[in-house]
Every structure is written in C-alpha cells, then in structure tokens.
Amino acid sequence: MGEFTNTYPTTSREPERSDAPIIEAVDLTKVYKMGDTEVHALRGVSLRIWKGEMVSIIGQSGSGKSTLLAILGALDVPTSGSYKLDGREVAAMNDDQLAEIRNQGIGFVFQKFNLLARSTALANVALPLAYGGLSGRQANQRAAEMLTLVGLGDRLDHRPNQLSGGQQQRVAIARALVNQPSIILADEPTGNLDSATGKEIMNLFRTLHRERGITLIIVTHDPAIAAQSERIVRLKDGLVEYAEEAQPA
Amino acid sequence: MNFFRNFGIALDALLANKLRSGLTMLGIIIGVGSVVALLSIGNGVQESINGQITSIGTNLVTVLQGQVRLTAGPPNNQGIRTPTQTKPLTDADSNAIRDRVPDLLGVAPELTANGTTVAFQREKILITARGVTLDYAAVRNVEIAQGRWFDPADDERAARVAILGPDAADALFGGLNPIGQTIRIGSAPFTVIGVTVGVGAGFAGNPDTSVFIPLQTAYRTLSNARTSTGARRVSVIYISALSTEDIPRVERAVAEVMRQQHGIREGAEDDFTVLTQQQFLSIAGSITGILTLFLGAIAGISLLVGGIGIMNIMLVSVTERTKEIGLRKAVGAKRRTILMQFLVETVTLSLIGGTLGILLGVGVALLVGATGIINTTVTLDSILLAVTFSLAVGLFFGIYPANRAAGLQPIEAVRYE
Known part of the structure; x- marks a missing residue:
C-alpha cells in the first residue's frame, strides 16, 4: 500500500487469501480540474476484491467512493495508479477494450437508473446485447428472461415513466446482468428509492449474489445497507480509512 | 458490430x-x-x-430605322433614338438584302400602321395593321389556326384580303366564324381569309391583336409612303438565317448591304440598326x-x-x-x-x-x-x-x-x- 499508511493508521490487514483477486487496485489517484483549482478525488487508493465477494464501499460525500467505483467500472480513468481486472491492466487499455469491459465484464447500476427515457424496458435491457453483437429475437428473448428474473416479466413494453422508481432500478439491474458479467457495481442503488423499495432492491442484489455467485460492489452512505454486505471498505478524503479483511475462500 | x-x-x-x-x-x-x-x-x-423571344421568329435578324439601343438601363436610356437625318427603310433595301445576302431562309419587310380602325358591322376596334409579304409567315413563325395564309396572287393583285390575330378576331366576331366575312380596315372593305394561332405579347408588339394584309394592298389602302427616290417605305425588315450559328454572318452581311444602300461612308455612323435574338436573349x-x-x-x-x-x-x-x-x-x-x-x-x-x-x-x-x-x-x-x-x-x-x-x-x- 502507498503513503497513506503513514498518515492514516488503519486496522486494515492484507487479506490472507492465496488465490488471485478479481479486482486489484494499487495507489489509484484521480485529479479533476475545476477551473483553476485541482480537486483530488482519490489520493492513492489500494483495494483488492476477490471473486464472489459482496463488498460495500462507504464514506461521506466527497470521500471519493463514487469516483473509485467509476474507475473500477471502467467508466473513468485514474490519473495514476494501477487497476487490474482479472489480471489485466485496465489503465493501459484503449477505448475499444474499455468498451468491451463495460459491455461484457462489468455491469453498472447507477443511483439515477439512467435508462433511455423513451425506450421500453425490453429495449433498455437489450441495449448491451446489441453492442455485444446480439440483436433481434434472440436478444429480446434474453432481455425478457432478465426482466422476468428481476420480477418485471409483465412490464416488458413499459417505458421508464410508466414504471415506479423501484421498477426502473430493477430494469437497470436487468440491463447490468444481461451480458452475464461476473461483477456488478452499484453506485447508491437505493439512493433514489424509499426505504421499503430500497430493501427490495437489496434483497434482489443479495439473491443474485447468493444464487449466481456474482461479485457485488455497492457504494452507499447508508450503514444499514453496508451491514448487509460481507465486507466494508470505508473511504475518507480520497483514501481508504478502513478495510475489513476478506474471508478465506 | x-x-x-x-x-x-x-x-x-x-x-x-x-x-x-x-x-x-x-x-x-x-x-x-x-x-x-x-x-x-x-x-x-x-x-x-x-x-x-424565340417565338418572334427562328434565328431572326431584325433591321430597324435609325440607331436603336437595347439596354437594361434606366428608362431614358432605353428604346429608340432616331437621328434627325436618317433614311427610312424601303422595299428596295429589303430586296437588296434578299438578292445580295446568300443563304437566307427568308426576308420579310413589314409596313406597320398602329392605331388603325378595323370594323365589322357595328364592332369597331383600334389595332395594328401590318402589311406583310408571303415570306413573313415563315420568317416570323406565324401559324394559321383557321382559313389560309396569303398566296402569291393576293400580293400581286393587291387583293383586299386580311388575316386576323386571334384576339382581334375575338373582339370583332365573338363566337362567329370570321372566315369569308367582310371587315373594314380604315375605310376599305376586306375579306377575312384566316386567323393566326395566338403567341402572346412579345418584344415586337402583340401579333395576336394585329390584322395582317398583303404589303402591296397596304401601299394602296394604308399609305402610299413613297420616298423622294420613289422607293416605298417599310417599317422594319425581318430576316431569318438558316441556323443560329449563321446569325453573326447574316448580321454582318445585312449591315454591309444596308450601308451600301444608304450610301454611308467608311467611319460614318449607321442610320439603321441590325438586331439579333441573341441581343434580346442576353x-x-x-x-x-x-x-x-x-x-x-x-x-x-x-x-x-x-x-x-x-x-x-x-x-x-x-x-x-x-x-x-x-x-x-x-x-x-x-x-x-x-x-x-x-x-x-x-x-x-x-x-x-x-x-x-x-x-x-x-x-x-x-x-x-x-x-x-x-x-x-x-x-x-x-x-x-x-x-x-x-x-x-x-x-x-x-x-x-x-x-x-x-x-x-x-x-x-x-x-x-
């Protein structure tokens, strides 16, 4: 780990696992330029996550947790540092390779759902399939299966504005799942939902994690949600303040 | 993809x-x-x-009396400026062009009398009477809708026969068939032998509101129009070239004949104007x-x-x-x-x-x-x-x-x- 161990004493220990982590980030930094001032969103974050884990990343707003998740999801690039996904260095990938990672390797769930507003649930879920090279009846069938899996088998032709917030987030989860990635990243997935609906979404995540062995990383500021995961990583001011140790496989 | x-x-x-x-x-x-x-x-x-412009005649070259300038400029620069000392055009000029310029489709002089009274029974209209020769139909693309065009005998005998433009025929006869009817042009009686096909108003007046009569008849009934040398005046001479490409040659040859006819010395200004369709078109x-x-x-x-x-x-x-x-x-x-x-x-x-x-x-x-x-x-x-x-x-x-x-x-x- 980097310099932060000198400034921030943590209880974190190197996880005692012999197999290779699916995600291995070393000393990630991210600097945004806002006009003349530089914002250091990440100051050197190192993190390892193994296949099949369910990890919560918590921290106050501005702690850099969403920035970290975007980098882990290949939606953004770090200013410096190394990020290996399944042993491949993501920071060195070109645009097309990144697109492929986003399409096949990782499913991303946003706080604000981010669905195509004027397309049906089915079309939204089928979108990653189209970019993966699958379209037509096969794609629709697969998208319908995914919507059924998240409990929306009877809402295929509804548009986002005809669906509740919880239903929209389910569509987004179905979209994240449709190319069968091994990792799902969720950025405050319950942040725009009431607590009952939030619980349903978390139950869905837990079921997916348990039954499909999906690696799940959830960014949240809600301790109740974090408590449902197997491991918590807490960020503060762009650094890992605390990281629970991974259980042996 | x-x-x-x-x-x-x-x-x-x-x-x-x-x-x-x-x-x-x-x-x-x-x-x-x-x-x-x-x-x-x-x-x-x-x-x-x-x-x-094309409908006023095919490959048409026009000779007018005096210096005429065609411009798109302000109104006071437009139209005809006739110097005081110009010789009128005559049938002798027309004949000279026909005889001395080779390879023409036709030469057609016209004697124009604007504001001529034409009457049928009680209908009376003021229109333009045009004394023309046989070739006029070919040179000016005049087509006959009803009846016939003039024949050589009409001109030789100075026959009192007339061909009406369609608008003139309408104004005089309404729905009646004008062919064979007798009209008065000025005070002389004429027999209507034809009606032309309408072409609309063009750059050289509106033929549809005209009455055509043989040139020789026009000299007898409209005006004698003899010049001091005894030749007879014409208002305008139309010449039709064989092809568009031939127009520049015809234009030059006609001008040369006209200068000789009017005795214009080298370097002196022409007292006539030769116009071509190209000028109108441009x-x-x-x-x-x-x-x-x-x-x-x-x-x-x-x-x-x-x-x-x-x-x-x-x-x-x-x-x-x-x-x-x-x-x-x-x-x-x-x-x-x-x-x-x-x-x-x-x-x-x-x-x-x-x-x-x-x-x-x-x-x-x-x-x-x-x-x-x-x-x-x-x-x-x-x-x-x-x-x-x-x-x-x-x-x-x-x-x-x-x-x-x-x-x-x-x-x-x-x-x-």
Missing part, C-alpha cells in the same frame, strides 16, 4: 424520439421545399421569357438572372432558417443526448459505434426530410404553374443544392456535439448537465 445493426440502433433512436425527429425533419422539409419551389419559379420565368437573361438571384436569396434565407431550426433542436437536445451517449458507452458502445449511430440518424433524417421537401417544393411549383400566371421549372441543380445544404447542416449540428460527447469518459457524459 455490423452496419445493419448500427442502422437498427439509429432507427430505434429516431423512432423513440418522434418529436425531435419530426421537428428536425420539418426544418429540412421547409428549407429544401422553399429552395426547390422558389428556384423553379425563377427558372420558369427565365424559360418563358426566352421562349417568348438582355432578358440579365433581367431574369437578377430575378432568379433574388428568389435564390429568399430561398437561401429559408434554408438558413430551416438550418437554424435544425441547429436549435440539436443544441437543445445536447444535454439529453450527451447523457444518452454516456449511457450507451457505459453499457459497452464503442466510440465509432456511437458516431455511426448519429451519422445514420442524420443521413436518414436528411434523406427522408429532403425527399419530403423535394415533394413539397415540386408540389408548390406545380400549383404555381397550374395558376397559369407563371411557368415553373424544377431543376436538378436546385434539388442538389438544397439536399446538400440540409445534409451539411444536419451532419454538422448532429455529428459535432455527438463526437464531443463520445470523446468524454462515460461517467462524465452520464453526469453531464
């Missing part, structure tokens, strides 16, 4: 955003439609004026060219307005589209896939909008043409111009923001406000 899949994604996006697609297309339709319609009117006017062309330019400018403004409409819609939707692009990239779209989608969207909109615009423009052109006031001619140029412009506007305002958005990191594009 093959082309058809891209095409499918683009069509899905177009159909999912019907209002935006429709408004964008409307801009293209209005722009293209107005260009096609307005330029068709400009071209139609140009063609109809050119057609009128003057008319400069006028109609300005008209077409003017209409083109209006059409250009329409295009610009249409283009601004497209631009507005594209710019207003930039935020939404930037988010959309971020989202598409977040689920695995490559940059070139995004650009291909926007390219296909734009081209599809431009082609559909362009086609509808062309149909609208052609429709308006046909409608305007159907009123009979103005002819309209749709040209390929105007269609190409309009479609190219709309495509360029669409590409620029569609692709440019899309390219910028596609260059952002997906997370930036998704969070774009």
Whole structure:
C-alpha cells in the first residue's frame, strides 16, 4: 500500500487469501480540474476484491467512493495508479477494450437508473446485447428472461415513466446482468428509492449474489445497507480509512 | 458490430424520439421545399421569357430605322433614338438584302400602321395593321389556326384580303366564324381569309391583336409612303438565317448591304440598326438572372432558417443526448459505434426530410404553374443544392456535439448537465 499508511493508521490487514483477486487496485489517484483549482478525488487508493465477494464501499460525500467505483467500472480513468481486472491492466487499455469491459465484464447500476427515457424496458435491457453483437429475437428473448428474473416479466413494453422508481432500478439491474458479467457495481442503488423499495432492491442484489455467485460492489452512505454486505471498505478524503479483511475462500 | 445493426440502433433512436425527429425533419422539409419551389419559379420565368423571344421568329435578324439601343438601363436610356437625318427603310433595301445576302431562309419587310380602325358591322376596334409579304409567315413563325395564309396572287393583285390575330378576331366576331366575312380596315372593305394561332405579347408588339394584309394592298389602302427616290417605305425588315450559328454572318452581311444602300461612308455612323435574338436573349437573361438571384436569396434565407431550426433542436437536445451517449458507452458502445449511430440518424433524417421537401417544393411549383400566371421549372441543380445544404447542416449540428460527447469518459457524459 502507498503513503497513506503513514498518515492514516488503519486496522486494515492484507487479506490472507492465496488465490488471485478479481479486482486489484494499487495507489489509484484521480485529479479533476475545476477551473483553476485541482480537486483530488482519490489520493492513492489500494483495494483488492476477490471473486464472489459482496463488498460495500462507504464514506461521506466527497470521500471519493463514487469516483473509485467509476474507475473500477471502467467508466473513468485514474490519473495514476494501477487497476487490474482479472489480471489485466485496465489503465493501459484503449477505448475499444474499455468498451468491451463495460459491455461484457462489468455491469453498472447507477443511483439515477439512467435508462433511455423513451425506450421500453425490453429495449433498455437489450441495449448491451446489441453492442455485444446480439440483436433481434434472440436478444429480446434474453432481455425478457432478465426482466422476468428481476420480477418485471409483465412490464416488458413499459417505458421508464410508466414504471415506479423501484421498477426502473430493477430494469437497470436487468440491463447490468444481461451480458452475464461476473461483477456488478452499484453506485447508491437505493439512493433514489424509499426505504421499503430500497430493501427490495437489496434483497434482489443479495439473491443474485447468493444464487449466481456474482461479485457485488455497492457504494452507499447508508450503514444499514453496508451491514448487509460481507465486507466494508470505508473511504475518507480520497483514501481508504478502513478495510475489513476478506474471508478465506 | 455490423452496419445493419448500427442502422437498427439509429432507427430505434429516431423512432423513440418522434418529436425531435419530426421537428428536425420539418426544418429540412421547409428549407429544401422553399429552395426547390422558389428556384423553379425563377427558372420558369427565365424559360418563358426566352421562349417568348424565340417565338418572334427562328434565328431572326431584325433591321430597324435609325440607331436603336437595347439596354437594361434606366428608362431614358432605353428604346429608340432616331437621328434627325436618317433614311427610312424601303422595299428596295429589303430586296437588296434578299438578292445580295446568300443563304437566307427568308426576308420579310413589314409596313406597320398602329392605331388603325378595323370594323365589322357595328364592332369597331383600334389595332395594328401590318402589311406583310408571303415570306413573313415563315420568317416570323406565324401559324394559321383557321382559313389560309396569303398566296402569291393576293400580293400581286393587291387583293383586299386580311388575316386576323386571334384576339382581334375575338373582339370583332365573338363566337362567329370570321372566315369569308367582310371587315373594314380604315375605310376599305376586306375579306377575312384566316386567323393566326395566338403567341402572346412579345418584344415586337402583340401579333395576336394585329390584322395582317398583303404589303402591296397596304401601299394602296394604308399609305402610299413613297420616298423622294420613289422607293416605298417599310417599317422594319425581318430576316431569318438558316441556323443560329449563321446569325453573326447574316448580321454582318445585312449591315454591309444596308450601308451600301444608304450610301454611308467608311467611319460614318449607321442610320439603321441590325438586331439579333441573341441581343434580346442576353438582355432578358440579365433581367431574369437578377430575378432568379433574388428568389435564390429568399430561398437561401429559408434554408438558413430551416438550418437554424435544425441547429436549435440539436443544441437543445445536447444535454439529453450527451447523457444518452454516456449511457450507451457505459453499457459497452464503442466510440465509432456511437458516431455511426448519429451519422445514420442524420443521413436518414436528411434523406427522408429532403425527399419530403423535394415533394413539397415540386408540389408548390406545380400549383404555381397550374395558376397559369407563371411557368415553373424544377431543376436538378436546385434539388442538389438544397439536399446538400440540409445534409451539411444536419451532419454538422448532429455529428459535432455527438463526437464531443463520445470523446468524454462515460461517467462524465452520464453526469453531464
């Protein structure tokens, strides 16, 4: 780990696992330029996550947790540092390779759902399939299966504005799942939902994690949600303040 | 990612955003439609004026008395300026041209008497009487709708026979058949032997409101018009060349004969004018060219307005589209896939909008043409111009923001406000 161990004493220990982590980030930094001032969103974050884990990343707003998740999801690039996904260095990938990672390797769930507003649930879920090279009846069938899996088998032709917030987030989860990635990243997935609906979404995540062995990383500021995961990583001011140790496989 | 899949994604996006697609297309339709319609009117006017000039005769060369300047300048510079000391044109001049200029289709002198009273029973009208020769029909493209043209005997005998223009015939006879009826021209009785086909008013007066009589008859009944040398005056001499290419030679040869006839010394100014259709055409062309330019400018403004409409819609939707692009990239779209989608969207909109615009423009052109006031001619140029412009506007305002958005990191594009 980097310099932060000198400034921030943590209880974190190197996880005692012999197999290779699916995600291995070393000393990630991210600097945004806002006009003349530089914002250091990440100051050197190192993190390892193994296949099949369910990890919560918590921290106050501005702690850099969403920035970290975007980098882990290949939606953004770090200013410096190394990020290996399944042993491949993501920071060195070109645009097309990144697109492929986003399409096949990782499913991303946003706080604000981010669905195509004027397309049906089915079309939204089928979108990653189209970019993966699958379209037509096969794609629709697969998208319908995914919507059924998240409990929306009877809402295929509804548009986002005809669906509740919880239903929209389910569509987004179905979209994240449709190319069968091994990792799902969720950025405050319950942040725009009431607590009952939030619980349903978390139950869905837990079921997916348990039954499909999906690696799940959830960014949240809600301790109740974090408590449902197997491991918590807490960020503060762009650094890992605390990281629970991974259980042996 | 093959082309058809891209095409499918683009069509899905177009159909999912019907209002935006429709408004964008409307801009293209209005722009293209107005260009096609307005330029068709400009071209139609140009063609109809050119057609009128050609209808006064084929490959026509005209000799007028005095110095005539044809200009498109201010009114006081236009028209006929006759120097005080000019010799009138005579039938001798006409004969000299016929005898000494080889290879002509025909030479047709005309004695014109404006404001001649022509009467049938109680109907009385003031029209132009034209004393003409047999060749006149061929030289001036006069066609007979009813009855017959003059024959050689009519001219030799100075027969009292007349051929009416269709408007003159209408005014005198209404629905009656004029053939064989007796009319009075001035005070002399004439038998109507024919009615010409209408050609409309042209540069050399309106033949439709004229009455034609044999030249020899005109000398007896209208005016004797003998000059001091005993030759008989004519008002104008029409000469028809065999081909358009031959007109410059005929023009030079006619001028040479006329200078000899009128005894004009080397270097002295002509007291006659030789005009060709090319001169008429070039003057008319400069006028109609300005008209077409003017209409083109209006059409250009329409295009610009249409283009601004497209631009507005594209710019207003930039935020939404930037988010959309971020989202598409977040689920695995490559940059070139995004650009291909926007390219296909734009081209599809431009082609559909362009086609509808062309149909609208052609429709308006046909409608305007159907009123009979103005002819309209749709040209390929105007269609190409309009479609190219709309495509360029669409590409620029569609692709440019899309390219910028596609260059952002997906997370930036998704969070774009």
